[in-house]
Each structure stands twice: as C-alpha cells, then as structure tokens.
Amino acid sequence: VSTQSTWGFSSSSIMVPAYKLNYNNDPSLDQELFEQLQKNLVKVSEWYNSQSSGPYFLGDRFSLADVAVVPFLDRFTATLKYFRGVDILDHPSLKRLIDLLAVCRTRPAFQQTSQPPDFYIGISLSRGSTRRKLGSNEPLE
Numbered sequence: 001v002s003t004q005s006t007w008g009f010s011s012s013s014i015m016v017p018a019y020k021l022n023y024n025n026d027p028s029l030d031q032e033l034f035e036q037l038q039k040n041l042v043k044v045s046e047w048y049n050s051q052s053s054g055p056y057f058l059g060d061r062f063s064l065a066d067v068a069v070v071p072f073l074d075r076f077t078a079t080l081k082y083f084r085g086v087d088i089l090d091h092p093s094l095k096r097l098i099d100l101l102a103v104c105r106t107r108p109a110f111q112q113t114s115q116p117p118d119f120y121i122g123i124s125l126s127r128g129s130t131r132r133k134l135g136s137n138e139p140l141e
Helices: 003-022 026-049 064-084 092-105 108-113 115-126
Strands: none
Touching: 003 026, 003 064, 026 064, 026 092, 064 092, 064 115, 092 108
C-alpha cells in the first residue's frame, strides 16, 4: 500500500465528512453528513479487513496506513460525540476500527502525541463549532 493512496483514502473518507459535520450550521444536512461518514468508515473497515485479520492494517505490524487513519478516529470520536451527540463508531460493521483505535491507544507513541478530548473540543469551539443535537438546533445537555 502506498503512503499516497493510504493518505488520500483516509483524508477523503474520514476527514472531509467529519469536519463538515463538526462545523455544519444547517441541521437539515446533519443526518446526510453523518450517514456519509459512517458509510465511509465502513469502507475503511472493509479495506482493513481485506488486508489482514489485524489488529493493524498489516496484521501485527503497525504501518503508515494506521498512522493515516487512527488520529482522525481519535479526534472525531471525541468532537462529534461532544458537538453532535453521536458515536461515529457505533455501527455493527466497525468492530475492526474500534479494535484498531483501542490497540493504538495503548502504544506509547500514540499516548505521547495524542491529545485529550478537551483539547480537540477546544480547537473546534475556537473555530466556531456549536454544540447541538444531530439534526436539530436544540442544544445538547
């Protein structure tokens, strides 16, 4: 797997719909954006499953494919739970990504470079993201 194709796949499949949903101000678009994000996450999970049985993309070897995907899973599980009240990994076909994120969170390098959820939430707040229920202007409690 080339670094370029891995990065392109993860950026277009996870980052774009996740950022759009995080900063979207039109509640009527929320459900469509959320469904697109979950559909793309299922594709990423299938892509991982087609390569190995895990826990990483290359089986037992951590690779650039994982580096391209995991930071965004970590960030958006925090921000979209806070800003839209949704768990982006709450889907029966995403067990592989759930397991991937869990095993990566145990890696010292991940622990040293990842930020706590409040960090990512603070960045989103400073850039104008608002906290509300998915598909509604009703605030989250």
